[in-house]
Amino acid sequence: MSPSGGARLVHIPNSFTWPQAHQVMLDEHERFLSMMVDRMVPERREAFLKLANSHREDGSGPYMGIMRTNSFGVRVGNSENILEDMYGAVCDDISRVNHSCSPNTSTKFDKHSFSFSLFACRDIAEGEELTVAYCILSDGEGARAEKLLPYGIACKCLSCADTTGESDVRRATLDDFSLDINEWAWSRTLLDDWMMNKCREHLDLLREEGLEASDSYHAALVAMMECYIAFGDAKRASRWAERAHKCLWASDYESLEHFLDPESVGYLTHPLWRVRVDTRLEMVMRRLLLIGKLAGREKLEEAMASPEFALAFAAARAEGSYDL
């Protein structure tokens, strides 16, 4: 692993042009890398030097060329300046996986074990090549081609070969797709099936483009689970939880272990539980019952005496609906 910001340690005179400054930074990276490679045990050094180098004629030294060709960006640390936390990591095997704009795998770095994992994002047939994305998947064909150029890749995938522009439009929705699950859940004006239809359409589109590796895919699966939670259907919700639970590669992944069992108390305590079917009065009463059951009589009495409860109870009585 090599610091991406190592070149900040070198002074670059203001009189230098950008190409000159860039070359100084590349040379400085090379100097750092040669020290690191020299310290590697022989097997690791040999494995590193066997990796491809597609940066032979752009001013990169031999080690930097291998880094630029094979490394994955990794953030280690929580400083305000993200660049200071960024490192490039090279793996023995995962760095050898080829690119696809519809990848069937995704990588994830684990800070605690200091290791990478490669996850299958969909079913992979026996003999099918494993692929990962070297570029941003929501970008259009032009931007992806530009990003892939330094790797010497002229991608011929279905999306890159599409001349109608439809694939670019579909991919652009990856960034546009927003999940107002709370707004829908509490709304009286949005129809019951509005959110689910939106999620299903999005999931179909992602499968069509082969974008199961995207965070958006995981988010839509979680949203489907929450839709069924809002209807109080734990059985169906648990099936979507099971799917989302497998998306270990998603950057915002959180374990859904407590939603895998439809009988789990996790459903009853979820803030969206039955909000599409119960009146607010029923919800207030259910909340109290739960407090009594899970925290005991003393806590229940405390909750009933609180000003929050008085307000919620008055609002629920006056409204008699789930709409806020």
Ligand SMILES: [Zn+2]
């Ligand atoms: Zn492509």
